Amino acid sequence: MIESTLSELESRAAASIDAAATPDSLETARVEFLGRKGALASIGKDMGKLPPDQRAAVGKLLNAVKQSIESRFDARKAIFGKAALDSRLAAEWLDVTRPAPGVRPGSLHPLTLIQRELEEYFTSLGFAVVDGPEVETEWHNFDALNIPATHPARDAQDTFWVEGGHVLRTHTSPVQVRAMEKFGAPLRIIAPGRVFRNEEVDASHEHTFYQLEGMMIDRDVSIAHMLYFMKGLLEAIFSREVTVRLRPGFFPFVEPGFELDIKCLICGGPGCPVCKQSGWVELLPCGLVHPNVLRAGGIDPGHWNGFAFGLGLTRLVMMRYAIDDIRHLASGDLRFLRQF
Amino acid sequence: MKFSYNWLSELLDGALPGPAELTRLITMKTAECEGVELFAPALAHAVAARVLEVTPIEGSLNVQARIDAGPLHGIKQVVCGAPNCRAGLVAAYLPAGAELDGRVIRKVTISGVESDGMLASAAELAINRDHSGVLEIDVEPGSPLPGLAPDHVIEVDNKSLTHRPDLWGHYGMAREIAAITGAKLKDPVKASLLPAGEPLYKVEIEDHSLSPRYSALVFENVTVQPSPLWLQARLEAAGMNAINNIVDVTNYIAAELAEPMHAFDADKLQGNTIYVRRAKTGEPYDALNGESYTLDPRHLVIADSGGAIALAGVIGGAGSAINGETTRIVLESANFDAACIRKTSAGMKLRTDASMRFEKAQDPNNTVRALARAIELFEIVSPGIRLRGGLIDNFKAPPAPAPITLPMDWLIRKLGRPIEAAEVRAILESLEFGVAEPTPGVFEVTVPSWRATKDVTIKDDLLEEVGRMVGYSSIPxxxxxxPVERPWVNHERLFHHDLRQKAAAQGFTETYNYSFVSEAMAARFGFTPDQHVHVLNPISVEQSLMRISLLPGIHKNIVDNARYSDEFRLFEIGNEIHKRQGNGLPHEVPHLMAAFHTKADGQAAFFELKRLAECLMPGCETVPTSSFGYEHPARSAAITWRGRQAGRIFELHPSLVESGRASILDVNLAVLSELGPEPKRYQPLRRFPSSSFDLSVVAGLRELTGELGRRIRAAAGANCDSVEFLYSYQGQPLPGDKQSLSYRITVSAPDHTLSNEELTGIRSAIIEALKAAGYELRG
Structure with missing residues (x-):
C-alpha cells in the first residue's frame, strides 16, 4: 500500500521536476516534494504508524525515493545554473579586435642591436669589449698603426682634423693600440664604435659610421686561426650561408692584409648602389698584425703575433636588414627606427 | 690606375685568360679591380672610306656625302656634320651595325636624307679627345684603321696599389700576371740602346737622400707633332690625354714602366749643368699648368743656372716646356724620395701622374731602363731624331738591403697550412725574388729592386707573397x-645597454645623431662657438663643431618627426665632447637624452619623462632650479640621485617647438657609472600588519608636493613605511590661493602591531609639525 504511494509520488515528482521551466518553478517543485512540509516529509511522519516489522523496509524505500528525487532535482538545477552562467558569459562578449591601450615598448637602433649581438658572440669566445675615444691622437690613429705622415695610405682615409692636432678617429683600429697598452699580451678584444671620414654623404657614403675592431694576440697565431673567427663571425651574423671571398688587401697595420667580401645581400650579385654595382660588399678587412703595430703597443713581435680585423658595422646592418640607403641610419626618422 | 688588356697581352708570351677572368684573378691575387670595360668597341667595325662627293642639305648645317668604303661595303651615302668633311678626304667610316657608346648604329634619316652608317671623329672612336671633325687617315678605302683595335680596360683601385710602386705601370702588372698564369714576361726595354760616350750635361745632386738618381738623354732633330694613332689610343685607354709625340712617349713610358719622365726644350736651358736641389726661400716658379708658385726649402727643384726648371717629381716648368718649335730636348728620368714628393704634392695640392707614382717610392734602377725605352719609341714617333752625347747619369745607389731570412716552419705556422719548400721557391722566383737555401728549411730571399724601396722588407711581407699566390681560399x-681566460668586463658598456633596454621598455625609441653641430644650431641653444671643439676641415658649416650636448640633435629629431606624428618618444645615448685645457684629448662624456613630444598637455609630457627618470634611477628626485634659455622657465629641474647631480629634466622652451610640447630628460651617464650599481641587501619582511591613514594639507598653490611629503615623513618618525601623494584639490570651500594636497601615510613596527594609541600618536605628531610650520589640515 505505502509502496505504491511512494512509487506514485516518485513519478509525480519526476514529472514536476522535468516540467519545471524556470528556476522558480523548480523551487516550487522542490518545496512540494522535498520541503520540510512536503510530500515526502509527511509520509516520513506517518512512518510511526506502521507496524515495527515493516518500518525498516519502508524507511529504506523512502530514502531511495528521496535520493532519486533529490538527484533528479540537482541535475535539473545544474542545467539551470549552467544556462544562467552561459547567458551571463554570453552577455560579457568582448570585441577582441579592439586595440589595447597603453604605451608600446620603443625599439633599439639597428646598430645597437648588431653591436650587442656581436659583443655577446665575442665575449663567449673570450674577447673583452673595449672602448676608445672618438677624438683620437694622430699617433694612435695613424703613426702607431704604421701609417706615418708621409704614407700615401693616409689619403685613403679622408680625415677630419680638430684643434690640438687631434683627429676624429677614421677607424676603430687605434683601440688596438690602446688595448695593447692597457692589457698587454696575450690579448683578445673587440672594439665597436663610431668613426668619421671626411666624405660627402650619399646613399652609400656617410661621414659618420660604425666599425667593430677585433684583435687577438697570442703565440703563433695563423691565417687559418683568423679565418676560423671570421667564418664564425659571419655565421653568427647572418645565420645563413653567405658567399665570401678572401683576397689581398693593403692596410699598413697588417701584413699580410686581406679583404673579406661577401656577395651583396641586397641585389644578390648583379650590382646595386649599396655594393657600388660590383656585386660584392667589402665587409671585413683583416690580416696578421704588423710587427711595427705590436711594437707601438709595447708588445715584442719576436714572441707574440696576432690577427686583427675591422668589421664595417654600418654596412653589415644594411646587408642584414636590406637597407638600401645609409642615410636612414642617422636620420632619426621614427618611421625607420620603429621597424627594428 | 687603368690597365689596357691589349697592352698587358703585348708584354706577355702565352695564352691569357679573357679580360673578365683576368680581372678576377688580379683581384683575388694582387689588387682590387673596380671593374673591366670594353673599350673602343667601334674600332672592330671601323674602316677607311673616301669621300667622293659632298652635297649641302637645304636648311641644315649637315652635308650629304657619297663615300667609297671599299670592296666590302661599297658606295654609301651618309649625313655628316663635321666641318672637315670634303671630297677627297679619307675618313673613318662606321657602317650600320657597328656599336658606338653602347648603342648600335642604324640606317636612319637625318635632315630628310638617308644616312647609312656614319663618319666618326677620333673622340667617337675613343682614340683621343678630338671632337673637331671626322678622323682623317691615310690608308686605302675599305682597310681597317691601322694599329687600332677594340680593347678592354681593367680599372684597379688606387688604394690597393699604395704599397706597390711597380704596379703603377703595365709591365709590373704583367709580371704579376706571369706569376699568376704561368705566361712568360717579355721585357720591352732594350738596354743596349743606351749611348756610351761623354754626356752633354753634368748633374749635381745636392742631397742624394732626396734624389738618389738623376739620369737624362739629349735628343736633336726632334719634330714635335701628333703621335701615331695607336699610341694615342693606348694613352686614351690608360686614361691619359694625347698631347704631342714627345709628351705622349713620356706618358706612355710612365704607364708602362711606372717611371715618370719629363722633356725640357734644350734650347731654353741655361748652362750645361742640371742641379737637383732644395728650392730657395721665396724662389718663384711658373709651372706648366699656368700657375705661379713661391717655393721654399721643403721643395725639391730641378734647376739650371737660371733657376728652377721643374718642381721635382711633381710638375715641369713653363719656361722650359717643349712646343711646336722645339728641335732639341733633354729627357729627364730621375728618382726622388717618396716622402719629399708626397709632402710637396700634398702641401701644394698638386696631384699629378708623376707625383702619384713617386710618392709610392719608385725603383732607382728604372731611370735608365725608361730612357732606353724612350730611344726606341722616339725613333718611331719622330723619324730622324738623333741622340747627342752619352748617357747622363748621377746615381748614388742606396746600400742594398740584406736578404730576408725566411724559415719554412715559421711560414707554415703563420700560413696555417702545409706547403712544400719547392712551391714557396717557385712562387718567389716567379715574382723575381732571389731564393737561396743556405741551411735546409731556411730561405735567404733577395728582394728585387722594384719591390725593395718600401714594399718588402720583412719576412711577414714574404708570407703575403706566398699566401696570395697559393690562394687564401686554400687555407682551411x-x-x-x-687557453682562454675570462675576459675583462666592460661594465660601462653593459650599463649603457641596460639603460637602452629600460628606455625602450618605457616606449622610447633609440636614435643615433651626428657628433657634429653647426654654429647656427648651437646658437639656438645659447651655446657659443668657443665652447666647442672645432673641426678644422669640415665638409660644410653644418658640421663645423663637435657637440657639447645631445640637445641639438634630439631637437632636430623632434622637429623632423613632428611632421609625421603628433606623439612620440625617442632617446639617444652618445658622447658630449668638451674642450680641455692644453693639448690633451677632449673630454668625452656619455649622456642619455630622451624626449617626449605631444600635441596635448605639456604637463603630461613632463611627467612622462619623470617616469622614465625614475625607471632609470629609482628614487631620484627633481629639484627645481633656475632654468637655461632653452628650457621652459617654470618647468625645469635638476635631477639628483643618491646624493649626486645626475642630470636635468625640463620642457623645451615653447619657442623651440612649434608643433606641440616636448619634454626632455638629460642624464650624465659618467655620474651614473661612478655611482655604480645600487648595492642591494635583503630587508626582513615585516611580520606585523601595517596601517594607513590619509591627511589633506592646505597649502599655497606653488607648494612643492615633494617638499611637503618629506616634511610629513620627517614628522612621522621611525615607524613610517611610506608617504604617498594621492591628489590635489582646488576650489570650494578653499580660498582661490590655496590648494589641498592629500597624502597616504603607511606605518608599521617591526616587533608588534601598532596600537590605536600609537597610530593616533603618529598622526598627531605629523599634524602638530605641520601646524607648527603654518599649514592647516582639512577635515
Whole structure:
C-alpha cells in the first residue's frame, strides 16, 4: 500500500521536476516534494504508524525515493545554473579586435642591436669589449698603426682634423693600440664604435659610421686561426650561408692584409648602389698584425703575433636588414627606427 | 690606375685568360679591380672610306656625302656634320651595325636624307679627345684603321696599389700576371740602346737622400707633332690625354714602366749643368699648368743656372716646356724620395701622374731602363731624331738591403697550412725574388729592386707573397688551441645597454645623431662657438663643431618627426665632447637624452619623462632650479640621485617647438657609472600588519608636493613605511590661493602591531609639525 504511494509520488515528482521551466518553478517543485512540509516529509511522519516489522523496509524505500528525487532535482538545477552562467558569459562578449591601450615598448637602433649581438658572440669566445675615444691622437690613429705622415695610405682615409692636432678617429683600429697598452699580451678584444671620414654623404657614403675592431694576440697565431673567427663571425651574423671571398688587401697595420667580401645581400650579385654595382660588399678587412703595430703597443713581435680585423658595422646592418640607403641610419626618422 | 688588356697581352708570351677572368684573378691575387670595360668597341667595325662627293642639305648645317668604303661595303651615302668633311678626304667610316657608346648604329634619316652608317671623329672612336671633325687617315678605302683595335680596360683601385710602386705601370702588372698564369714576361726595354760616350750635361745632386738618381738623354732633330694613332689610343685607354709625340712617349713610358719622365726644350736651358736641389726661400716658379708658385726649402727643384726648371717629381716648368718649335730636348728620368714628393704634392695640392707614382717610392734602377725605352719609341714617333752625347747619369745607389731570412716552419705556422719548400721557391722566383737555401728549411730571399724601396722588407711581407699566390681560399679555417681566460668586463658598456633596454621598455625609441653641430644650431641653444671643439676641415658649416650636448640633435629629431606624428618618444645615448685645457684629448662624456613630444598637455609630457627618470634611477628626485634659455622657465629641474647631480629634466622652451610640447630628460651617464650599481641587501619582511591613514594639507598653490611629503615623513618618525601623494584639490570651500594636497601615510613596527594609541600618536605628531610650520589640515 505505502509502496505504491511512494512509487506514485516518485513519478509525480519526476514529472514536476522535468516540467519545471524556470528556476522558480523548480523551487516550487522542490518545496512540494522535498520541503520540510512536503510530500515526502509527511509520509516520513506517518512512518510511526506502521507496524515495527515493516518500518525498516519502508524507511529504506523512502530514502531511495528521496535520493532519486533529490538527484533528479540537482541535475535539473545544474542545467539551470549552467544556462544562467552561459547567458551571463554570453552577455560579457568582448570585441577582441579592439586595440589595447597603453604605451608600446620603443625599439633599439639597428646598430645597437648588431653591436650587442656581436659583443655577446665575442665575449663567449673570450674577447673583452673595449672602448676608445672618438677624438683620437694622430699617433694612435695613424703613426702607431704604421701609417706615418708621409704614407700615401693616409689619403685613403679622408680625415677630419680638430684643434690640438687631434683627429676624429677614421677607424676603430687605434683601440688596438690602446688595448695593447692597457692589457698587454696575450690579448683578445673587440672594439665597436663610431668613426668619421671626411666624405660627402650619399646613399652609400656617410661621414659618420660604425666599425667593430677585433684583435687577438697570442703565440703563433695563423691565417687559418683568423679565418676560423671570421667564418664564425659571419655565421653568427647572418645565420645563413653567405658567399665570401678572401683576397689581398693593403692596410699598413697588417701584413699580410686581406679583404673579406661577401656577395651583396641586397641585389644578390648583379650590382646595386649599396655594393657600388660590383656585386660584392667589402665587409671585413683583416690580416696578421704588423710587427711595427705590436711594437707601438709595447708588445715584442719576436714572441707574440696576432690577427686583427675591422668589421664595417654600418654596412653589415644594411646587408642584414636590406637597407638600401645609409642615410636612414642617422636620420632619426621614427618611421625607420620603429621597424627594428 | 687603368690597365689596357691589349697592352698587358703585348708584354706577355702565352695564352691569357679573357679580360673578365683576368680581372678576377688580379683581384683575388694582387689588387682590387673596380671593374673591366670594353673599350673602343667601334674600332672592330671601323674602316677607311673616301669621300667622293659632298652635297649641302637645304636648311641644315649637315652635308650629304657619297663615300667609297671599299670592296666590302661599297658606295654609301651618309649625313655628316663635321666641318672637315670634303671630297677627297679619307675618313673613318662606321657602317650600320657597328656599336658606338653602347648603342648600335642604324640606317636612319637625318635632315630628310638617308644616312647609312656614319663618319666618326677620333673622340667617337675613343682614340683621343678630338671632337673637331671626322678622323682623317691615310690608308686605302675599305682597310681597317691601322694599329687600332677594340680593347678592354681593367680599372684597379688606387688604394690597393699604395704599397706597390711597380704596379703603377703595365709591365709590373704583367709580371704579376706571369706569376699568376704561368705566361712568360717579355721585357720591352732594350738596354743596349743606351749611348756610351761623354754626356752633354753634368748633374749635381745636392742631397742624394732626396734624389738618389738623376739620369737624362739629349735628343736633336726632334719634330714635335701628333703621335701615331695607336699610341694615342693606348694613352686614351690608360686614361691619359694625347698631347704631342714627345709628351705622349713620356706618358706612355710612365704607364708602362711606372717611371715618370719629363722633356725640357734644350734650347731654353741655361748652362750645361742640371742641379737637383732644395728650392730657395721665396724662389718663384711658373709651372706648366699656368700657375705661379713661391717655393721654399721643403721643395725639391730641378734647376739650371737660371733657376728652377721643374718642381721635382711633381710638375715641369713653363719656361722650359717643349712646343711646336722645339728641335732639341733633354729627357729627364730621375728618382726622388717618396716622402719629399708626397709632402710637396700634398702641401701644394698638386696631384699629378708623376707625383702619384713617386710618392709610392719608385725603383732607382728604372731611370735608365725608361730612357732606353724612350730611344726606341722616339725613333718611331719622330723619324730622324738623333741622340747627342752619352748617357747622363748621377746615381748614388742606396746600400742594398740584406736578404730576408725566411724559415719554412715559421711560414707554415703563420700560413696555417702545409706547403712544400719547392712551391714557396717557385712562387718567389716567379715574382723575381732571389731564393737561396743556405741551411735546409731556411730561405735567404733577395728582394728585387722594384719591390725593395718600401714594399718588402720583412719576412711577414714574404708570407703575403706566398699566401696570395697559393690562394687564401686554400687555407682551411682552424680554431686556435690557446687557453682562454675570462675576459675583462666592460661594465660601462653593459650599463649603457641596460639603460637602452629600460628606455625602450618605457616606449622610447633609440636614435643615433651626428657628433657634429653647426654654429647656427648651437646658437639656438645659447651655446657659443668657443665652447666647442672645432673641426678644422669640415665638409660644410653644418658640421663645423663637435657637440657639447645631445640637445641639438634630439631637437632636430623632434622637429623632423613632428611632421609625421603628433606623439612620440625617442632617446639617444652618445658622447658630449668638451674642450680641455692644453693639448690633451677632449673630454668625452656619455649622456642619455630622451624626449617626449605631444600635441596635448605639456604637463603630461613632463611627467612622462619623470617616469622614465625614475625607471632609470629609482628614487631620484627633481629639484627645481633656475632654468637655461632653452628650457621652459617654470618647468625645469635638476635631477639628483643618491646624493649626486645626475642630470636635468625640463620642457623645451615653447619657442623651440612649434608643433606641440616636448619634454626632455638629460642624464650624465659618467655620474651614473661612478655611482655604480645600487648595492642591494635583503630587508626582513615585516611580520606585523601595517596601517594607513590619509591627511589633506592646505597649502599655497606653488607648494612643492615633494617638499611637503618629506616634511610629513620627517614628522612621522621611525615607524613610517611610506608617504604617498594621492591628489590635489582646488576650489570650494578653499580660498582661490590655496590648494589641498592629500597624502597616504603607511606605518608599521617591526616587533608588534601598532596600537590605536600609537597610530593616533603618529598622526598627531605629523599634524602638530605641520601646524607648527603654518599649514592647516582639512577635515
Amino acid at each position: 679555417p682552424e680554431p686556435p688551441l690557446k
